[in-house]
Amino acid sequence: MKVGLFGLLGTGNLGNDGSLTAVLAHLREEYPRARVEVFCSGPEEVTARHHVHAVPMNWNRDEYATASRLSSIVRKGLGKVVDAFRTANWVRRQDVVIVPGMGVLETTLPLRPWGWPYSLFLMSLSGKLFRTKVVFLAVGAGKVADRANRTLLVGAARLAHYRSYRDEISRDALTAMGLDTADDPVHTDLAFALPNPHPPVDHGVVGVGVMDYHGSNSDRARAAEIHRAYVTGMTEFVRRLVEDGRTVRLFVGDQVDERVARKIIDTIGAAAVSVVQTSTLDELLHEMARVETIVASRYHNVLVAVKLGKPTVGVGYAAKSDALMAGMGLAEFCQSMRDLDVDRLVKQFTVLEERASEVRSVLTRRNAEMTRRVTRQLAELSAILRGDR
Template sequence: MRPTRVGVFGLLGSGNLGNDGSLEAVLGYLRAEHPEAVVDALCGGPEAVTARYGIPATRLHWYRGEYRTASRAGAIAGKGLGKLVDAVRTAAWVRRHDVVIVPGMGVLEATLPLRPWGFPYALFLLCASGRLCGTRVALVGVGAAPIGDRATRALVRRSARLAAYRSYRDAQSRDALREMGVDTTRDPVHPDLAFALPAPQASTPPPGPPGPPGPVCVGVMDFHGGNDDRARAEEIHRRYLDGTTRFVRALAEDGRPVRLLTGDACDVPVAAAIRDAVGSPLVTAAEAGSLADLMKETAAAETVVATRYHNLVCALRTGTPTLALSYAAKSDALMDRMGLGAFCHPAREVDADRLLEQFRELEKRSAELRRTLAERNLTVAHQLARQFADLTEALFPAAGPAHAYRETP
């Protein structure tokens, strides 16, 4: 029998560490449970994916300027032609596979600015091609949220209906898709795939008299609101930047070392702006190239305050007390799942004084919260083992009874 041909699909290798972490978790599962599978990718950054993960990869879009604003006639024509070419390219790629997996990511949401003819159209081409070619397409541990734009909502709804398998990273995602008209009765909910990645153990204060306060990781983001906030995007960004800068300055004035974390290439200028505005040698920026790097940073911290969803995942996965600058319901749901629902602060309206109060309360309850996170992480590990077992049963029926995939501790 020939080996199973598995494709992975998404905005992978494009600079978003969370997306790549979800891919890494799925590749770990495939290599452990289906080592005979032949895997390749259709993705945003094929060179990066091949270099990092050792699998062949093809560029997601034929037109290389797909995600740049088109103002000239040539660019507009290139984008239009690209839509037609991508329909053929996607179908040809899909039909070469037995299974295609979309690993995690917020592929069914528009909590950040998004145009319908960008990734939503690409996802629709994938799922439609799967149905036409008889290839099983699986949306695994994905995020979903209510979508206001009618065209985007229609593409997302149709894509979900065409998929052969769906699971979600939280109950809110499943509810949002049901409200968009998709039957989710049989769709399971499991923790985010990135929790399956191995993580270093968080540092714990030594016994005895307390020493000087430890470092704080502050995860920042190039945040301009969501898809429905375009009219006030700059105002939202300015308020977020000002409030976060004031908070970091207050930490530095208290003598706390601060490590600024990012989760996407676009966040780096934000970290630099905050560091320059505070002007303290206590404030430094981490150069993380993967979720593993981020986990090392959060494990070494005494406390984490973060905006990006997968910055939160990394901190919680390492068992470090964490405060969320929440920009979407997915962040609130994640914090609640891990027992820290009381420690959320709105990213759209960062109030540095209120944030400092929440931060001090978080640190006061640090020992208790570390115990809570240790217990919740054990539960999450069992839930993810079920996710991967379900995936084997749904997509690899010839493999026989599913083994219990074991997360690396």
């Protein structure tokens, strides 16, 4: 069996790479003789970490760099043509192509149509042309405002053999954009398939997840203002924790987030604040397991926190974070990073600590349900690989 995995993988996004880890573990356990290949943005990193053959998604390795010179623009344009043939040839060689989780059908962060949406559409179209089954597995989606991105992303989903979602809001978003999702199941995020570590907990330590946030795809004109307000608010919150005698560990979910963490430390200048270095979701799970309570921004920081059963406040940038928190019984402990209210955040954190025992009990029950959901999702994947659906 020839199985391809497709996505923005190996580029430092811990959530994306965690979804890849979960699917690879399932394939190796259930189909150890399958030939697995990954078509991705960071093939060297994927090969080194997972010991699987990986192919670069783009002929132009500077695909996501800003093109200002004429030569760069011409190279990007040529790359689009070359990538159409490269993608088709790769898909043609697979029996099944899996898009493992990730927010592949949303534009909650800045996204250009000729980047990821174009690559995803090429892959789905190639699958249809060459009768390769394309599987969108527990993916995230959002309602896309601009026509070009919407056409490519919805078109890619429409051409797939199978689609499932990590939450109801993802399926509802595609329904609202005109896709028939009546037969599409909703399960949960693939990260719930990963095992939880159990290191000793450093009592009284607070984990704070931060993000290099500049607004959504429609906020480009105000990106700098939004970023500055978010960083200022999170810095003030961390300052108050330190003044209260707390030790704070800053977590990131993508390599670019570290500069925000460094800004916070430079501004506060406190020895009680440090940045936790992690390069995989497994490492993030282990490090977050060592703190007592968590305030998190990036989606997969929130997910890891609640998966570990940690009392958590979610400072999210999209509805998916609120949906996750509500699904885990923590709807009252959410707010938007776009309109961050530090006083409210302090109150939420205070109440969270007062009710920590109750929150842990709720999370234990909800995690048991999430484990059942992700098990059903992987069973459906096995049925597709066997040819039963």
